[in-house]
Every structure is written in C-alpha cells, then in structure tokens.
Amino acid sequence: MKEAEVNRCQIQEWYPKFKSVSIKTLIHELPEPFVYYLLEESGPFILPQSISGDDALPQRIHNPEEEEDYEVSEGSGDESESPPPAPCFPELELKIKESIKTLGGAVFPKLNWSAPKDSAWIATTGTLRCSSFSEIALLLRSSDTLIHDLCHAYDSCSDKTSSRPPTFFLALRKWYPSLLPEMEFRCFVRDRRLIGISQREVTVFYPVIQDKKHELEASICEFFWDNVQPRFESENYTFDVYVTRAGRVKLVDFNPWGAFTLPMLFSWEELEQSFGEEGDNVDFRIIESRCTVRPGLKTAVPYDYLDISPGSGWDQFLRKADEEGRKQAQCPDAGA
Incomplete structure (x- = not known):
C-alpha cells in the first residue's frame, strides 16, 4: 500500500467528487491546537472555555460555570493545585455550531478517515448523534480509534514518510435517525473490478437482506460502474454504501485495501485469491441464518492493531467461531 492510496480515502479528498451521491457533509480544517487538545492525555476532561450552560454535558464533563465548586479554600495547603486553564477555540466552535444548524x-462526526464509534457509549444517546460542540469534543477526546488517524495513519504504507497527515479535518455528516443497519454494505475493489460485497453489521441476522439479495447486488454493482469506478483513482480499495428504502444507493465512505480496514464476512486471503478467478461474478456475502452469525468481528480498534497471526488468541478464537458456525449451520432454523 502507498501513501497516495491512503490519502485518497480521506473524506476531504473524496467527498467533493462524490457529494451528489453521498450523505450531506460539511468539512472543517482543524487548527493544530485543537489536534493537541484531542491528544492530551493528562488531567481531567475540560470543556473549551466558551462552552457553558445548556451546551455543557452535566454530570459527565466539567462546566466552567461550576468552577467555584472546585475552588480550594484558603489555608488548605493545596493552593498550588489550581485547575488547568480551559482551552479556547472560538472560531472553530462558531463554525461547527453553524454547520450543525x-x-x-444533528450530525455525526469523523476525522480524515475514522469516526469515534468506540466512544458512542459515553454519549447521552449512546450513539454518535451530536447537536453541540461539547458533544463532538467529548466523543473525539474519548475515542481510542481516532488515535489511528492522529498518530498511525501511514503505518501500513511501504513508502511511509510521516506518521500523520499535515492537516486534520473534521467532517460533520447529517444525522438520519431512520437509517437501517441492515442496509449498509462494504464493497471490495481489486484492480478496479468489484469482486466482493459484504453485509457491514456482521453480528445480526437480517431476513430482509436474504429476500432482497439479488436486487441489492444489482443496485450496488450498477452504482459502482456508473459512479465509483470512473471517478476513484485507486486500483485497489473498499467503499461503503447505504441502500435507501427507495432502492437508491448512497456512498458512505472509502477505505484502503487491507491494512486497518475490516474485511467483514471475508478474509483478506480470500479476497486476494478471488481476484485471480475468471469472470466478473461478485461474491455477495450475508448472514444466512441466526446460526451463522460471526461474533468477534465488530471491534473498536483498527484491523492492523489486532494480533491475528497463527497461534494468537484472535486466530484461535476465529477458528473456533468458524468451526462452530459450520456445526450450527445444520441446526433446525438454519434456513429461517
């Protein structure tokens, strides 16, 4: 993998070309002090200075209006332990507030490549839905996944010259409360040819996908040839799509081939081997029954952070999961 291939998958790079077939998104360049703020590990989580009142998250993060609650009384001997000054990003906060409106x-945030999915649990809604700058800051600061973007973006590149891009961006994507997880798919492109499609939510069996499999495959393939293949420059990559109730396909994201990209219901070895097969058939994989759900693939860390080498804990776990899946495929409701 080359740095150029990774760079093409940054949302600020691909979105302007595909905005007509993607989710409405507004993108902001992040000032370097805010990047340092996201990487700060020491001390308590402190809100930016201008965030207060209704825009703060009570009982979760510090509200500057309540700072007097933390003041140390005279003579306590702890006068030197004053709280650190709150960071201040007024221009960025104003732009984000306007974009949310x-x-x-409501929006869901992501950086150049990744969204803070692993920190959704800390939000009051339990999702990535944000309606204020403080909610966005909390999700970004609490995410371990984003450390990949911030510090390890090019670790898998053979021509690596840097550990991070020169500039970071915050993409705010319109929040759609009615999106169905079963209608999200990851597509695999090798040598500019679509060779595989996988259900993205690999921990749930959705009968509706089974009923519409051929229709979905046809729609996604047509979308690829009409919209993606002519305009995306890389030869090998993956892209995620969402299929609406009306059958329209929306582009969600691009990811590099291999490295930190999860292969979902495939393995990267299978995808490499299928590339050499003759014909233009697309391998479309879904969860066929409740008995063949593959646990363990829905992780909150980049794929290359997992030790899946032969003999590792993950290797043994996945082997057992595959074996159990084959056994359970014969259970009574296997075709339900």
Missing part, C-alpha cells in the same frame, strides 16, 4: 440540528 445547516445540517438540521
């Missing part, structure tokens, strides 16, 4: 009042 433009996008309908």
